Structure formats: structure tokens, C-alpha cells
Amino acid sequence: xxxxxxxxxxxxxxxxxxxxxxxxxxxxxxxxxxxxxxxxxxxxxxxxxxxxxxxxxxxxxxxxxxxxxxxxxxxxxxxxxxxxxxxxxxxxxxxxxxxxxxxxxxxxxxxxxxxxxxxxxxxxxxxxxxxxx
Numbered sequence: 001x002x003x004x005x006x007x008x009x010x011x012x013x014x015x016x017x018x019x020x021x022x023x024x025x026x027x028x029x030x031x032x033x034x035x036x037x038x039x040x041x042x043x044x045x046x047x048x049x050x051x052x053x054x055x056x057x058x059x060x061x062x063x064x065x066x067x068x069x070x071x072x073x074x075x076x077x078x079x080x081x082x083x084x085x086x087x088x089x090x091x092x093x094x095x096x097x098x099x100x101x102x103x104x105x106x107x108x109x110x111x112x113x114x115x116x117x118x119x120x121x122x123x124x125x126x127x128x129x130x131x132x133x
Contacts, residue, residue: 003028004049004119009038009065010081011057015104019052022108023115035060039068048076050119055082063095070096077118081106 005028010016020029032038034057051069053062066078080095083104
């Protein structure tokens with residue numbers, strides 16, 4: 001079985017590298033440093049299992065990126081990361097339905113548990129299914 005494919009977006013290249021290092025053993029990770037390049041990479045993929053994006057980015061916020069992706073792929077699982085928002089209640093009603101919020105800094109185990117639950121199909125009732133393009 002192929003590893004689930006994740007699009008991971010963060011404008012901080014050190015954070016992006018850290019996210020890649022954490023996820024790469026279990027997922028195929030495609031990275032982007034901003035919303036426009038993430039949308040461009042999305043167009044080049046043949047399949048995608050999920051998106052992890054920072055909220056606070058220049059050019060296009062992660063929230064706007066999530067909404068643009070949601071318009072085309074309504075069931076694609078997404079995780080929004082933020083080091084400035086301190087509570088999911090601060091974004092309640094602004095995120096696309098089904099998107100999950102994870103506060104930075106986070107524990108590696110917390111990110112991996114969430115990624116496995118949302119993006120891996122094996123024995124997972126929450127897995128929405130691979131989106132084919």
C-alpha cells in the first residue's frame with residue numbers, strides 16, 4: 001500500500017523541515033512555503049490524503065488556503081497550525097467544516113497521533129479517503 005500523501009505548508013522553513021522530518025517515515029510529504037505555491041503543487045499532484053498548514057503566512061493565510069482547497073475537495077482532511085491563536089474558540093466558525101486545529105508548539109506524538117487518525121486508512125473510521133485528481 002502506498003504511503004498517504006500530505007501537503008504541508010508553512011512559511012517558516014525550519015518549521016517546515018521539522019514537520020517533514022516528523023511525518024516522512026509514515027507519509028509522503030509534499031511541502032510548500034506559502035499558499036500560492038501550495039495551490040500550484042496541489043495542481044501537480046495526482047492524489048492527496050490531507051493538508052497541514054500554518055495559519056499565519058504572508059500572501060495568503062492558511063485559513064484562506066484551507067477554504068480554497070475545501071471548495072474543490074470538500075472531504076479532504078485538513079489541519080491548521082498556529083503559534084499565535086491560543087484556542088480553537090478563536091477560530092470557531094472561521095475554519096472549514098471538519099478542519100482540525102493544533103496549537104504550536106505541539107508534542108511530536110500529538111502531531112503523529114492526529115495525522116494517523118486523519119490521514120491513514122488502515123482500520124480508521126475517521127479517514128475520509130484519498131482524493132484523486
